[in-house]
Amino acid sequence: MSKISVKDLNLHYGSFHALKNINLDICEREVTALIGPSGCGKSTFIRSLNRMNDLIDGVKIDGEMFLEDQDIYQPDVDVVSLRRRVGMVFQSPNPFRKSIYENVAYGPRRYGIKSRNQLDEIIERSLREAALWEEVKDRLKSSALGLSGGQQQRLCIARALAMEPEVLLMDEPTSALDPIATSRIEELIDQLKKEYTIVIVTHSMQQAARISDKTVFFLMGEVIEADDTQVIFTSPRDQRTEDYVTGRFG
Ligand SMILES: Nc1ncnc2c1ncn2[C@@H]1O[C@H](COP(=O)(O)OP(=O)(O)OP(=O)(O)O)[C@@H](O)[C@H]1O
Numbered sequence: 491m492s493k494i495s496v497k498d499l500n501l502h503y504g505s506f507h508a509l510k511n512i513n514l515d516i517c518e519r520e521v522t523a524l525i526g527p528s529g530c531g532k533s534t535f536i537r538s539l540n541r542m543n544d545l546i547d548g549v550k551i552d553g554e555m556f557l558e559d560q561d562i563y564q565p566d567v568d569v570v571s572l573r574r575r576v577g578m579v580f581q582s583p584n585p586f587r588k589s590i591y592e593n594v595a596y597g598p599r600r601y602g603i604k605s606r607n608q609l610d611e612i613i614e615r616s617l618r619e620a621a622l623w624e625e626v627k628d629r630l631k632s633s634a635l636g637l638s639g640g641q642q643q644r645l646c647i648a649r650a651l652a653m654e655p656e657v658l659l660m661d662e663p664t665s666a667l668d669p670i671a672t673s674r675i676e677e678l679i680d681q682l683k684k685e686y687t688i689v690i691v692t693h694s695m696q697q698a699a700r701i702s703d704k705t706v707f708f709l710m711g712e713v714i715e716a717d718d719t720q721v722i723f724t725s726p727r728d729q730r731t732e733d734y735v736t737g738r739f740g
Pocket of ligand 1: 503506508526527528529530531532533534535546
């Protein structure tokens with residue numbers, strides 16, 4: 491079932507046409523990988539899924555983007571609650587200069603949850619879901635900055651999960667991590683897709699092939715091909731997709 495449906499989406503940064511007529515469905519409880527060469531618009535597209543581009547001066551966006559039955563670009567949409575439904579994890583782990591506990595409690599507190607018991611429950615659930623609980627349960631009050639890079643990234647995932655999102659956007663979440671930390675995050679993504687719809691930008695073809703159900707190939711602001719990951723990597727329809735996934739791209 492389609493969770494997000496994008497229709498004729500165009501995005502301009504000033505006079506630069508960064509996303510060109512994008513039409514795409516993102517399925518519920520699947521991992522969708524966005525691939526393509528540097529500058530093709532992957533980050534721009536993933537940021538448009540929770541209106542993060544609204545924060546940039548001079549951006550113009552046309553088209554429709556439905557999250558279930560709501561067009562998220564309608565003027566009456568509450569962007570704060572949209573970002574609650576569509577959470578985001580960034581390229582470099584960016585925990586706050588606070589304790590592990592307070593990092594995860596930050597969002598729920600801002601939404602007015604004050605009860606210690608309720609917060610404790612949210613923190614434990616989120617850290618468990620992010621496969622970090624066992625490693626940190628005895629030092630929840632210690633600084634998040636004392637964690638390893640991979641643990642910090644799982645903490646950022648826990649922070650996003652604390653808001654009970656429906657969709658999780660991940661922009662190159664493992665590019666700053668070593669292979670072991672990367673494989674832990676990949677295993678985690680595989681678990682999380684049982685409950686969440688996940689969209690991930692990756693520069694690694696192997697990663698896209700390993701973890702995603704669907705793959706979308708972007709080139710110069712256009713979607714060239716979107717299909718089952720297996721199809722994209724074994725029998726793509728477009729020559730440009732084939733050239734890219736086989737590493738022949740100039
Ligand atoms: N804030 C901005 N203002 C103007 N142009 C921008 C802005 N952000 C991105 N762009 C341009 O839009 C195009 C797409 O950029 P984007 O970051 O989405 O690409 P990408 O595929 O994610 O690249 P990479 O893989 O290198 O991260 C690029 O040409 C980039 O220079």
